Amino acid sequence: MLHAEGPMLTVDVGERTAERIDIDDVLENTIGGRAAATALAHDRIPFDADPLGPENRAYLSTGPMQMSQMSFTGRMNMTGLSPLTDGLVSTNAGGYLSRNFTGAGLSVLEVTGQSDELLAIHVTDGPDGPEVEFEEVPELEGAEVSRVSGYMDTHHDLGPENCITIGPAGENLVRFASVMTFDNRAFGRGGIGAVLGSKNVKCVTFEGDSSPDIEIPDPPAMDVHREAATxxxxxxxxxxxxxxxxxxxxxxxxxxxxxxxxxxxxxxxxxxxxxxxxxxxxxxxxxxxxxxxxxxxxxxxxxxxxxxxxxxxxxxxxxxxxxxxxxxxxxxxxxxxxxxxxxxxxxxxxxxxxxxxxxxxxxxxxxxxxxxxxxxxxxxxxxxxxxxxxxxxxxxxxxxxxxFAAHDGRTLHGQGLSYAVANRGADHMYGGMLGLEYAGEVDPEGTLGKAETLAGLENHNVIRDSGIVCAFGGEQGYLTEERVAQLLDADYERLQEVGARTVARERHFNNKRGKDVVDDDLPYEIPDLAEAVQEYYEARGWSEDGTVPDASVNSVAPAGADD
Ligand code: SF4
Known part of the structure; x- marks a missing residue:
């Protein structure tokens, strides 16, 4: 199975230290992106952490596809404990960051701790791997996103494609603050911008010429690219x-x-x-x-x-x-x-x-x-x-x-079920029954008998967000399941298992924070929801109370985890 390459760089902004950690075991079992970050977050964020406290960790991660020349691969993943949902969330943004991030020679950035001063963190590829410099940036307090980009251009000759940045909302701990890249692309859902804000991190930049040795299977890579272009x-x-x-x-x-x-x-x-x-x-x-x-x-x-x-x-x-x-x-x-x-x-x-x-x-x-x-x-x-x-x-x-995202669960009942059980709440990118229900491939009426399909879609979306490939490549028919499996050089069933393990890790973490069947609900009525939720747990192999048994979630914590 193809996977991201390179160490994790863990940065403690309170101590102003950074450490490179070998996470090959994690990457080999998770592809990269969301699945890798979720495994790390599950094992390294204390279950009782305050989302806006120093012990929370924010992850920025890449997949193997970010080394390709193929369309639909300009994406990156962020994961952390959400101040909005109080559970693990992952969120995904496009733009031009991914090639600069991999150029800096890492697969995952982990940010922890809490700085007394507002900081910019500069990550570059040094002779022994990714390196970090800290810069105090009090002049950027309250700055809007484009002003931060202007500062990085003037002082460091870096563009918005080198940066992740928070605006005033992140600094002010707005629970749905985003992390921005390329000025207008958002790691939007779940408030990871407030997590960086709580750590007093205004901006992180990435620069370098590293080039992990990952060969992307072709076919289908160039077929996908040609079809996208024409x-x-x-x-x-x-x-x-x-x-x-x-x-x-x-x-x-x-x-x-x-x-x-x-x-x-x-x-x-x-x-x-x-x-x-x-x-x-x-x-x-x-x-x-x-x-x-x-x-x-x-x-x-x-x-x-x-x-x-x-x-x-x-x-x-x-x-x-x-x-x-x-x-x-x-x-x-x-x-x-x-x-x-x-x-x-x-x-x-x-x-x-x-x-x-x-x-x-x-x-x-x-x-x-x-x-x-x-x-x-x-x-x-x-x-x-x-x-x-x-x-x-x-x-x-x-x-x-x-x-809620737009696609109304009161009309698309399978999508309503998806919103109810999704580990990160009312996010349309988590499950995606909406596509099948709009297309008439699944009757939008009713919730029963849809759970297995939903679980498969959720797993697929983990694969997508770990690869990482853009959702629109799949929705528009260019990245079929077969092609995704070819690109990642793995059986699709094995990839589905990566997806299922990731969803279980999110759920297990959230269970430890007290979430269970009571939270898998909607603020409106749709037919047979409680029964359909039980069908979903059965499809997942979870308990009737919506929990994942401890024994079924394997730790993958790498050496160097300090809690
Ligand atoms: S299809 Fe995806 S990767 Fe391509 S431009 Fe649109 S959002 Fe970006």
């Missing part, structure tokens, strides 16, 4: 927004904070509206598919990337906002301030509902700023819907503390 999919022009109208027509697009299932003015903010603002192509490293959406509006002076579909939902339909430029402004604010657009947008929507102000984009923009700086009502909203809904007097539309 495709005439609508997705290449409109990216994730290309399906907005279809999803709306399927009554799966929550509107006005879940009051409705479709938005009556969708044409104002859907795929055509976004394409109308697109002024050039955008991509991630090596990706000829180039689905990204650089947009601008000269009249109102906004230039951003996106909105992606999920932001059309969170800052558009969810808030009753029907002007694409208003959604672009919200998108840009979230990128600069460093916040997940889904959680931020849904939280603002909850606030607009409480104020009877749906459609008030100006108030939405003001509220986004207040959240990032924890000013006034923003201080409460920065805690997320789960923790502030009672103060607002609105329903709690979250699972395990995470705000």
């Amino acid at each position: 495709s005439d999919d609508l997705f290449r022009r409109q990216g994730t927004t290309s399906a907005t109208e279809f999803i709306n027509d399927n009554f799966s697009l929550p509107t006005r904070y879940f009051d409705d299932y479709r938005f009556e003015r969708i044409e104002n903010i859907g795929g055509d509206a976004v394409e109308g603002k697109k002024y050039k192509k955008g991509a991630c490293s090596q990706c000829a598919y180039a689905c990204k959406l650089p947009t601008k509006d000269e009249i109102r002076g906004v230039e951003t990337e996106g909105p992606e579909f999920e932001t059309v939902y969170s800052f558009g339909t969810s808030q009753g906002v029907d002007d694409i430029v208003d959604v672009m402004i919200s998108n840009d604010l979230c990128d600069e301030l460093g916040m997940d657009t889904i959680s931020a947008g849904v939280t603002v929507a909850a606030y607009l509902k409480s104020e009877d102000e749906f459609g008030n984009a100006e108030l939405a923009h003001e509220t986004v700023e207040k959240i990032a700086h924890r000013e006034g009502i923003g201080d409460s909203l920065a805690e997320g819907v789960d923790r502030c809904h009672e103060d607002l007097g609105v329903d709690n539309y979250t699972v395990k503390g995470m705000e």
Whole structure:
């Protein structure tokens, strides 16, 4: 089985020390990316850690595919204990970081401890492996993401493609703060930006010429790349927004904070509206598919990337906002301030509902700023819907503390089941029954009999996020299961086992923090949910209370773990 190569660099920002640790055993058993980081997080973060305390650890990890010239591989993974869900989360971003990260000669970066001063960490490839320099950066306190990039350009001749950065939201411990790279690509879900903020880490840079010796199987690599480069999919022009109208027509697009299932003015903010603002192509490293959406509006002076579909939902339909430029402004604010657009947008929507102000984009923009700086009502909203809904007097539309992605589980019942059991809550990238239900391959009605399919999809998504390959390569049909197995040089069944072990490790960690069947629930009714959850546990081999027996989770802790 192909896997990432290189040591883990563990950096204690409190002690200002760094150590290279051989994690070959972990990589050989996990591929890399999310599966490797989850195994490390499971074994190295104390089960009772405070997500915003020094003992939490944030992981940035690569897979073997980041050494390829193939499309759909410009991705990186981050993992840690989430201040939003209080469990392990992994989140994935595109951009151009991956080649600089592997160039610095490591497979995983682990950040632990807590610094007294705001820091930038510089990782480079030294003669004996990755090396670290610490730089105190008090002048970057409160800086927005692009200002940090400007600083790194001026002082270190590094671009945004060399950096991961947090904005003011991360520094202010907003529970859904993102980690940004390339200025506008987000490790969005679960608040890992607040974890770096709690450690007083503003930015980490990566630079070097290391080149791990990983041979990517071809075929299929160049076939995938050629097909990506020559495709005439609508997705290449409109990216994730290309399906907005279809999803709306399927009554799966929550509107006005879940009051409705479709938005009556969708044409104002859907795929055509976004394409109308697109002024050039955008991509991630090596990706000829180039689905990204650089947009601008000269009249109102906004230039951003996106909105992606999920932001059309969170800052558009969810808030009753029907002007694409208003959604672009919200998108840009979230990128600069460093916040997940889904959680931020849904939280603002909850606030607009409480104020009877749906459609008030100006108030939405003001509220986004207040959240990032924890000013006034923003201080409460920065805690997320789960923790502030009672103060607002609105329903709690979250699972395990995470705000819902768009694809409405009240219509797509298998997707609802997926949200209910997912270890990281209401995240559409975790399971993905939505694709089968939209396509009619699985009847969207009902939950029974879907658990095994769901478990297989969850496992597949671990493989995807560990490889690491882009979800859109699979969704659009270029990275089939067969091709993923070829690329990773392994039987697909063996890869599925890696996926299942990773999901079990996440679950086991969360069990140790007190999560069980009670947390595998939804804030709304769908048919036979409790029975379907039991079917899911059976498919996974877990107990009826939603727990994983200790004996079934093997430790893979490498030498050097200090707890
Ligand atoms: S398909 Fe789009 S998001 Fe995925 S790697 Fe390519 S450009 Fe990036």
